[in-house]
Amino acid sequence: MTDLLSRTRSDLAPEELVSSAGEVLARFDHRTQDSGNVSWLVRTPSGDYFVKSAGEEEPPPGAPLPVLDRSARVDLLRNAVEIARSVDHPALARLRSVIELSTGPVLVYDRASGELVGVPAARRNDPDSSYRRFATAPPAIRLAVLDQLLDAHRTLEEAGWVACDLYDGCLMVDPATARLTLIDLDTYRRGPSTNDMGRMFGSTRFMAPEEFTAGAPLDARTTVFTLGRLLRHFGTGLTEDLADFCGGAALAAVVERATRRERTERHGGVGELVAAWTAARDAGAAS
């Protein structure tokens, strides 16, 4: 049996490597992801892992052509390794090992507990969906998760990371413990950059205006906007009306500022956003 944690290289193909390590519980591929990557959840004697590969050169018959070719997908996996090695935070999915195969790396993460908040658009009205259940969870649970989201991004910002493609499909939440694990931050960029795609990767619901404009700056204020959108979306129980915000008026005002279309009117960075959030949170607790 292959031990995924002690290997740094293998001659096996990714799928063989995973099945030689234990029982495959799930496979994530073109049926549910549009990245072109292929990943697995696998149960092994030392624990459950999420194993991510860049997938095949050619999409399987009938599957759409992914936006990025295989070598660009490998670059993103290497970027994910750089993120994991530069930032240590309990809300980030923990990367346990990287195994080099002839086709590129596979990344072995600890399996995150809980469930993915993002669901396909067709399920967003389903009250039983993880999305609706999180959005209507008691305020204390939602605020605890949002605190972790912000704190993780404060740490990411300290290492220079700017959010890209941060959306509800990156949030795994354990409803029993209110624990957040962030997954799939692969397209984050280190340091300020410019919009070189026209429309950046992402879910329109959470993207900043500059992510739709070629040549526009992408920086900490972009991260602030996306975080603000997530806070607003889930903090208002999906109404987007700040009068419904689960943390009260002072926190709602922080969220309003974070989500201004005009970049210069937002907080200058995640550190500033978190300071304002924490001050409003403490004031709310004291009153």
Ligand SMILES: Nc1ncnc2c1ncn2[C@@H]1O[C@H](COP(=O)(O)OP(=O)(O)OP(=O)(O)O)[C@@H](O)[C@H]1O
């Ligand atoms: N650490 C983890 N623990 C448990 N499940 C995970 C973990 N990371 C990812 N998953 C699950 O696997 C799915 C696919 O992972 P991920 O989003 O990283 O893949 P991707 O190929 O980048 O997909 P996308 O097309 O969404 O960009 C996630 O939606 C989530 O359900």
Ligand SMILES: [Mg+2]
């Ligand atoms: Mg992805």
